[in-house]
Amino acid sequence: MEKIKVGVLGATGMVGQRYIKLLENHPWFEVTYVAASPRSAGKAYKDAVKNRWLIGAEIPAGVADLVVEDANDEKKALGKCQFVFSALEMGKEEIKALEAAYAAEGIPVVSNASANRWTEDVPMLVPEINYSHLDVIAEQKKHHGWDKGFIAVKPNCSLQTYMMPIHALIQAGYPIKRMIVTTLQATSGAGYPGVPSFDMIDNIVPFIGGEEEKTEKECLKILGKVQDG
Numbered sequence: 001m002e003k004i005k006v007g008v009l010g011a012t013g014m015v016g017q018r019y020i021k022l023l024e025n026h027p028w029f030e031v032t033y034v035a036a037s038p039r040s041a042g043k044a045y046k047d048a049v050k051n052r053w054l055i056g057a058e059i060p061a062g063v064a065d066l067v068v069e070d071a072n073d074e075k076k077a078l079g080k081c082q083f084v085f086s087a088l089e090m091g092k093e094e095i096k097a098l099e100a101a102y103a104a105e106g107i108p109v110v111s112n113a114s115a116n117r118w119t120e121d122v123p124m125l126v127p128e129i130n131y132s133h134l135d136v137i138a139e140q141k142k143h144h145g146w147d148k149g150f151i152a153v154k155p156n157c158s159l160q161t162y163m164m165p166i167h168a169l170i171q172a173g174y175p176i177k178r179m180i181v182t183t184l185q186a187t188s189g190a191g192y193p194g195v196p197s198f199d200m201i202d203n204i205v206p207f208i209g210g211e212e213e214k215t216e217k218e219c220l221k222i223l224g225k226v227q228d229g
Contacts, residue, residue, distance in 0.1 A: 001027075001028075003026070003027075003028060003029055003030040004028055004029050004030070004082050004083075005029075005030055005032040005033070005080070005081045005082050006023065006029045006030065006031055006032065006033070006081050006082065006083055006084065006085060007031070007032065007033030007034065007035065007077050007080065007081035007083070007084040007085070007107075008020060008023075008031060008033070008034050008035070008084065008085050008087060009035050009036075009071045009084050009085070009086045009087060009088050009098075009102075009109075010035075010036060010071060010086065010087035010088040010089055011034035011035060011036050011045065011068065011087070012034075012036040012037075012040050012045075012048050012049050012052075012068065013036070013087055013089050014054055015087035015089075015112055016034075016036070016087040017049065017053065017054055017055050018055060018087075019085050019087055019112075020034070020045075020055075020059075020060060020063050021055045021057060021060065023060075024060040024062070024063075025060075030062070031060075031062065031063050031066070032066070032080055032081050033066070033069070033077055033080040033081040033084070034063060034066050034068050034069070035068065035069040035070065035071035035076065035077065035084075036048065036068050036070075036071055037070075037071065038070050038072065040068045041068055041069055041070040042067065042068065043067070043068050044064065044065050044066070044067060044068070045059070045063050045064055045065070045066045045067075045068055046059050046064040046065065048068045071088065071098070072098065074098070074101040074102045074104075074105050074107070075105060077102065077105070077107055078105060078106075078107070081107070082107075082108075083107060083108035083109070083110065084102060084107055084108070084109055084110070085110050085111075085112065086099055086102075086109050086110065086111035086112060086113055087112050087113070088111075088113050088115075089113075092113075092114070092115040093115070095111075095113050095115035095116070096115045096116055096119070099111055099113075099115070099116060099151050100144070100151065102149065103144070103146050103149030103150055103151050104144070104146060104149060105149060106146070106147055106148040106149045107148075107149050108148065108149055108150050108151075108152075109149070109150070109151045109152070110152050110153075110154075111151060111152070111153045111154070112153075112154055113153070114153075114156065114214075116151055116153050117153050117155065117156075117218060117221075118217070118221075119151070121136055121139055121140040121143055122136070122140065122151050122152065122153055123136045123137065123152050123153070124152075124153050124154070124155050124218060124221050124222055125152055125153070125154065125155075125222075126154075126155065126159075126160065126163050126164070126167075126222055128164060128167075129163060129164070129167045129222060129223070130222050130223070130224075132225075132226055133222075133224075133226055134152075135226050136226055137150045137152065155214075155218045155222060156211070156214040156215070156218055158181075158183040158211065158214075158215065159214070159215065159218055159219060159222070161183075162181065163219065163222060166179075166219070166223075167223070170223070181215055183211070
């Protein structure tokens with residue numbers, strides 16, 4: 001089977017590196033395009049991440065020698081990939097503008113970034129729960145005048161761990177009225193490394209600003225229904 005050619009935006013950062021590793025030997029996708037900040041542009045990927053490859057395994061051979069392009073120039077991706085995974089790390093408005101620029105060029109964007117999670121016509125997907133929200137894409141494309149391009153996003157990473165059992169309970173007739181959620185985002189999601197993370201022991205209120213609000217709002221969007229008009 002011929003694999004779908006994909007790109008990774010923000011490919012040299014921690015999330016971008018995780019994408020690169022997860023896509024290694026993928027049965028459907030082949031990474032053929034990598035892009036990052038201007039300071040990494042023009043370098044072989046293996047050189048751009050030299051001394052800061054954080055994933056713990058070898059850099060995938062199929063990506064190591066790809067030349068990193070400037071992620072700010074969406075036209076560089078034309079003809080090199082069929083869609084992109086976005087792991088951009090910049091201001092939210094900058095991310096929204098840049099992801100829209102890729103979509104306008106006919107390149108679908110599947111984004112890990114939070115910038116477009118509350119854009120009204122951008123579906124936030126947990127496919128096992130709300131795949132029907134893909135219907136929103138037709139309206140998104142119509143709204144922007146896009147042909148093949150579109151934007152879809154994933155939710156905040158902590159939600160992914162508990163949305164499935166919540167959905168299962170609701171489907172089984174047990175509506176959730178109230179719940180208490182505790183995550184260890186302040187240790188893992190904030191990038192607190194290795195042994196120093198033991199400093200978190202007995203710290204009963206680890207805190208990342210905005211996490212509570214994301215938990216409250218994003219669950220509602222994922223569990224919502226798509227309505228005509």
